[in-house]
Amino acid sequence: MSLGAADLATGSPVGLFTATLETRLVDVNPAFERLTGVSRETALGQPLRAFLTHASQVIYALKVETALLDRGRADEILLELQRDGGGLPVLLTLVSASDGGAVRHGALFPAPERRAYELELIAARRAADEARDARDLLLREVYHRVKNNLQTVDSLLLLQKRGLKDPDAVDALQAMRQRIFALGLVHHQLMGSSDLRSFDVGAFLRELASHLAAAARPDVRIEVEAPVLPIGLDVAIPLGLIVTELVTRALRHSFPATGGTVRVQLTPDSGEGATLRVIDDGQDGHDDAHAADVSLGLSIVRGLVGQLGGRIEPASAGTTAFEIRLPLPEPP
Amino acid sequence: MYRSAVGSAAEFHAATLRGEGPGLRVLLHGFGTDQSIWDSLLERCDPAAPVLRFDHMGSGRSRAERYEPGRYASLDGYAQDLVDILDELDVRDCAVVGHSVSGMISLLAAERTDRISRLVMIASSPRYLNDGDYVGGFEVSEIEDLLRQMELDFQGWARALAPAAMANAQRPELGEDLVYSFSRSNPEILRQFARATFFTDVRHRLADCTLPVLVLQPEADVIVPREAAAYLAAGLPNGRLQVLPAQGHYPHVSAPDVVAAAIEAFLSEAEAP
Structure with missing residues (x-):
């Protein structure tokens, strides 16, 4: 048929x-x-x-x-x-x-299934949007509180410092305050970040440098050369602390009599890495009186570089320089 | 070819200008289309007349990232876009031809600028909702139903709207990606545009518009009842209704000869001293 x-x-x-x-x-x-x-x-x-x-x-x-x-x-x-x-x-x-x-x-x-499916899709999209908004709000709030708590710690250290007579103890607390500022600055950057996960490393380093310069001799300048590059929390915390330690060390020991310039350079490699250089044009004035403090700062740097999976290159002869090769993974 | 300056309102709305000199005609597409809707009409209009076209926010190749929910919650934001573009190009004495909702957008723009001297409204309504004796054609529940159905067919709208905007003969694969990114923003903007359109009511503003206005209404239009078009023309101090022997909401596409003849006759008459 x-x-x-x-x-x-x-x-x-x-x-x-x-x-x-x-x-x-x-x-x-x-x-x-x-x-x-x-x-x-x-x-x-x-x-x-x-x-x-x-x-x-x-x-x-x-x-x-x-x-x-x-x-x-x-x-x-x-x-x-x-x-x-x-x-x-x-x-x-x-x-x-x-x-x-x-x-x-x-x-x-x-097409009844199609309508049911579209309705589910709409509900799922709304739920996802609401969940994302709630998460963003929470994250911003957390960053804000962490930053506030770090400010409280800083205030406590400041109070403590005022009561101290021993110059080494005063220096140690001041160094601790700089480290805490670096941590707070990371959270401050995250609060203002649109994706709440990453921010521009250049802007971060410049703000960090300007804070460190405020505590330095007026005739010492800090210059930052860094590209526009997003970094996340995992990289920013150790990087901020490393730069704080190395710049603080340069400010303290390289300019005993005259002014000069400290340069912070972050140069991306061809791959997923970058080279951080902290160079100054002062004299290599290692003061034995500060040996203990210096070694604390450097051991912090070594630890953080290790945490980032980087390595410290030997300083070129005749200059006061640190060269650190760091992997810089894309922010999550 | 005219190129709009980077960062200008004209650029954000993908404005295109053909020709130069006095007697500029500004063509405003309606809801759910873009400036390419005017192609067949333009072939039949005076080729010497300069023509400016652009895409409303969220339509065509407009820059959806410039969308601000507050600005575009009512038709006033769309009207201000037209004013901004006319200001930017320092247009004087232009005629605005608006399809559907753009008839009302041009009316609101004319309140804000003296750069417009004549209006042509095609299949336009001053209010879509019924109100007492007024026949707008729709009940609130029907408009809510329409907005719900638009949301239901989110991807369908994206697909329907995207090809015209994204056509790229050299690299069709580019279209696919763009359609997807487009589908995330524009249909939602369009739905808000639908809300602003179908809940608008400019009846109380008609009497203030003293410009000569030609209201062109197709014989059969599912979206605008004849009564609403008649109300519109009667409410405008210098308004005139012309019913076209055309079917559907897009007479400028389905019957471009008739629409072109009506527009040319009206504009030549208005230009006379």
Whole structure:
């Protein structure tokens, strides 16, 4: 037994129809009757949009009309058929006759799952947006509190320092305050960061340098050369502390009599790394009286460089320089 | 070819200017389309007349990252965009042809600038909601239903809107990526545009517009009932209604000859002393 075109249309589970160029119905199949709830006799001659909800008639005008005018066809437009008890979601595909005749062929696919799926998607998107907003708020709040707590620690150290007479103890507390400032500055940068995860290393180092310079002799300058490069918390904390230690060390020991310049240079390598140099043009004035403090600072640097997976290159002869090669992974 | 300055309002709205001299025509696309909707009409209009087109915020090649929810919560933000662009280009004595919601956008812009001297509104309505005896065509629940359906077919809108904006014959694969990034922002902006459009009511502002206005209304339009178009023309002190023998909400695309003839007749008449 062979099946003809009429059998195809009759048995089709998809609503099929032919229509004029103005999309008035010329013929419909039984599935079309079932979907719309309208008999063939009633449907013929009516515009297709008459079977849509009012809102879907607008969508029809906005999307189907323009698509037909523009491309001569409209594909899988989600619309709702007017049925008792609400709209029945369908996907409409409408094409012009392949022979260029004044007929359009159309198909209506029932799409209740599609609507359910879209509703789930909307709910999931909303939930994700809300969760992200809540997380951002919380993170900002945490950064803020950490920064405030570090400021409190700093205030306590300042109070403690005022009561001390021993210059070594005063120096030690002052060095500790600089380290705490570096930590606080990282959290300050994170608070203002748009993604709450990374910030520009150049701006960070410049702000750190300007704070360190405020405590230095007025004739010593600190210059920062760093690219615009995002770094995250994991890199910023050790990097900030390393720079603090090395700059503080240079300020303390390299300029006993005259001023000069300390240069902080961060140069990205070709790979995922960078070279940090802290160079000064002062004299290499290692003062034995500060040996214990110096060795603490340097052991902190060694520890942090190790934590970052970097290595300290031997200083070039004749200059007071530190050269540290650091991996700089992309912020998470 | 005119190139808009970087960082200008014209650039943010992908403005294109054809020709130069007096008698500028500004063509404003309606909801859910972009400036390319005017192509077939332009082929039939006076080729000597200079024409300025641009894309509304969130449509076409406009810069969606410039979107500010507050500014575009009502049609006033869209009207200010038009004013900003006219100011920037120091346009004088122009005619604004607006389709659908852009009829009202041009009306609001004309309140804010004296650079506009004539208006043509195609399939425009001063209010879409019914109100007592006023026939806007929709109940609030139907508009809410429309906004819900738009949200439901988020990707569908993105797909429907994107190709015109993103067409790139040399690198079609570029389209795919752009469609995705586009689909994250523009449909949502468009939905807000729909909200601003369908809940607008400028009936109380019609009497203040003394410019000559031609209201072109297609015979059959699902979105704007004939009564609303008649109300619009009657409420404008110098308004005139012309019903076009055209079907659907886009007569400038479906019947460009008729629309072009109506516009040319109106503009030549308005230019006469």
